[in-house]
Amino acid sequence: MTTVSRTDEAGAAPRTAQPRHLIVTVYGLYARADGGWLSVASLIELLAALRVDEPAVRSSISRLKRRGILVARRHGGAAGYELSDDALAILREGDDRIFRRERATLADGWMLAVFSVPETERHKRHILRSQLTRLGFGTAAPGVWIAPAHLHDATTDMLRRFELDSYADLFRGDHLAFGDLAAKVRAWWDLDELELHYREFLDAHTPARRRRGTPQAREAFADYVRVLTDWRRLPYLDPGLPAELLPEDWIGIRAADLFFSLRSRLEESARxxxxGMITG
Structure with a gap:
């Protein structure tokens, strides 16, 4: 797969992004309001601003089509692709997670997920574990998964979408005893690895905030798509854990401040x- 490299003005190490991830970001940001469709020609022009060449765009579109994320459709005689129903559902779920600024608090409580899948349907057990991990659940004990309670709706939707709701039970409650809950959170989630991901995000995108002046529209678009592409996986790795249980001056809070600051600065110009590119 062709990758995109870019060295920022401050001389930071180049960062890479898979073209298919950039394409999903572009669809998520700009296609849904117009029915989820973009022409191939528009995609090629837009991705050029991100230094992705035409062969890489076409190859990535083919992969996304094979994975059921994009569906081919002609519109007004133009070849293009639209988001599949499954992709639209995932993006709607992502909106609530990616653009959520608030963290959970201890008063919100926790959600526990337990499941029982027959040995004859082990593949469903694998899907269930994979999806709970993707949503940001930690493992409190063998067969017991835990997450902040605000993930209830996303978890319920996922279980129904994958027809796994008959295998799982969800509970909501508080941690009453015993032990240090902050230490337990560090055991349930890999905060050290998460800190590394946040640091990579800060290193990659802090220079964009330091640039002086108002960015040109093309530059704003490229910066916004890059920062959102890199950001959108982080709220799944860190499901809004309560700040009271995290290390002091938690790097994730600084990373969130950076993302929302850049979003405020870049979003309007990028749109x-x-x-202009689509209608021009």
Whole structure:
């Protein structure tokens, strides 16, 4: 797979992004309001601003089509692709997670997920574990998964979408005793690895906030798509854990501040650039 490299103005190490991830970001940001469709020509032009060449765009589109994320459709005689129903559902779920600023608090409580899958359906057990991990659950004990209670709706939707709801039970409650809950959270989630991901995000995107002046529309679009592409996986690795249980001056809070600051600065210009490219 072709990758995209870029060295920032401050001389930071180049970062890479898979073109298919950039394409999903572009669809998620700009295609859904217009029915989820973009022409191939528009995608090629938009991805050029991200230094992705045409062969890489076409190859990535083919992969996304094979994975059931994009569906081929002609519109007004133009070849293009639209988001599948499953992709739309995942993106809607992602909106609640990616653009959520608030963290859970201890008063919100926790959600526990327990499941029982027959040995004859082990593949469903694997899907269930994979999806709970993707949603950001930690493992409190063998067969007992835990997450902040605000993930209830996303978890319920996932279980129904994959027809796994008959194998699982969800509970909501508080931690009453025993032991240090902050230490337990560190055991249930790999905070050291998460800190590394947050640091990579800060190193990659802090220079964009330091640039002076108002960015040009094309630059704003490229920066916004990059920062959102890199950000959108982090709220799944860190499901909004209560700040009271995290290390002091938790790096995830600084990373969130950076993301939302760049979003505020770049979003409007980026949207204007896309509108001009699509209708121009």
């Amino acid at each position: 204007g650039y896309v509108a």
